[in-house]
Amino acid sequence: MQRTTFFTLPGLIAGLAVVLGLGCGILLGSRNLRNYDPTLLIYTFGAMFSAFAITYRYTVSLQTPPTRVYWLRGWQLLCRRQRGHTCM
Numbered sequence: 175m176q177r178t179t180f181f182t183l184p185g186l187i188a189g190l191a192v193v194l195g196l197g198c199g200i201l202l203g204s205r206n207l208r209n210y211d212p213t214l215l216i217y218t219f220g221a222m223f224s225a226f227a228i229t230y231r232y233t234v235s236l237q238t239p240p241t242r243v244y245w246l247r248g249w250q251l252l253c254r255r256q257r258g259h260t261c262m
Contacts, residue, residue, distance in 0.1 A: 182237070185233040189225075189229045196225050197222065
């Protein structure tokens with residue numbers, strides 16, 4: 175019997191990386207919280223939780239083969255040569 179876990183590791187790592195990046199951006203943007211309004215603390219935590227949740231779900235869904243194929247095909251269509259332009 176396969177053991178189920180609460181989180182998948184790739185989703186957890188990606189979500190935490192996004193939350194860390196967002197937190198660093200908030201710290202840098204507010205000059206080490208000198209220009210930060212404390213009444214916005216709840217919204218900050220909400221935004222960080224949402225960023226984690228969206229990144230986690232997106233990363234987990236990309237691990238399924240059909241979604242991965244759609245994602246790769248989408249990038250191929252986006253990067254296809256059109257009118258002399260190339261992607262990457």
